[in-house]
Amino acid sequence: MVIAGPIDAYVTSLRGALRGPRSAKADLLTEARDGLTDAAEHYESTGLPRLAAERLAVADFGPVADIAPEYQRELALTQARRTAALVGAAVAAQSLVSELAWRHESTSWTWQPNNLYALLANTVDYAAYAVVAAALLAALACGIGARYVTVGRSFARATGIAAIVVVAFFIAGGILLSAFSPAWTSHSGTGISAWNAAASAATMTLPVWMTVSGLRCVRAAAA
Incomplete structure (x- = not known):
């Protein structure tokens, strides 16, 4: 069984919180994943293990409850x-x-x-x-x-x-x-x-x- 990492879990949670056009939603989720991945790779380059780096990147990005409203506004528009x-x-x-x-x-x-x-x-x-x-x-x-x-x-x-x-x-x-x-x-x-x-x-x-x-x-x- 494959266990999702913190970034995968975060993006999945964000996907479930959003409603709107599929293509626009997919673009926003890809953008979020790319940003999280870049941040995790940066932390990993400083010597942190991958799991810890992803957790820190997710923490920096902010809770889904705080991020989703602005994403949802963009989808609604x-x-x-x-x-x-x-x-x-x-x-x-x-x-x-x-x-x-x-x-x-x-x-x-x-x-x-x-x-x-x-x-x-x-x-x-x-x-x-x-x-x-x-x-x-x-x-x-x-x-x-x-x-x-x-x-x-x-x-x-x-x-x-x-x-x-x-x-x-x-x-x-x-x-x-x-x-x-x-x-x-x-x-x-x-x-x-x-x-x-x-x-x-x-x-x-x-x-x-x-x-x-x-x-x-x-x-x-x-x-």
């Missing part, structure tokens, strides 16, 4: 950055596909939207612009912007919750716009066009992806 970028790209793509589908299908309509429908459509459109802009700013704040503004796990949590709210808003808006649109019945019995198929695929796939990413964001911020 990484997930928040990914979530914000996903939301911005997904909402922009979904809006573009929906707009193209609408323009393609509306060429054969004589129907004119009433004021209430036009208000709803404009609200959804402008909300999409606002979401894309806000998502870009959030992604920047969690990345390069972290050098200039202070953001932490509460910001990451808010980003995750916002992603879920965005999904709920656009699902509700999409359902209402579809329900009161002539496109709801104009293709009855004739199948759907390629544009409608693309819009439907985006409508069903992207919200699931955004919701999962938002939940991961909340989990990383709460760990």
Whole structure:
């Protein structure tokens, strides 16, 4: 049976305390292990036995309970950055596909939207612009912007919750716009066009992806 040394035991404990994107978590753990190994090798070069050198390196590094919060903050912000970028790209793509589908299908309509429908459509459109802009700013704040503004796990949590709210808003808006649109019945019995198929695929796939990413964001911020 192989007995883990102090460094291996420490890194294992740190791994269990962290939640977040796998690749980012692996990078942080590798960085921690490398730092501990370098410190142990330094102590070993002064004449200490390897086991004692590792123990001293671990003691210098600090308890997992003290180190984990800062590592977790970094993981939460990484997930928040990914979530914000996903939301911005997904909402922009979904809006573009929906707009193209609408323009393609509306060429054969004589129907004119009433004021209430036009208000709803404009609200959804402008909300999409606002979401894309806000998502870009959030992604920047969690990345390069972290050098200039202070953001932490509460910001990451808010980003995750916002992603879920965005999904709920656009699902509700999409359902209402579809329900009161002539496109709801104009293709009855004739199948759907390629544009409608693309819009439907985006409508069903992207919200699931955004919701999962938002939940991961909340989990990383709460760990």
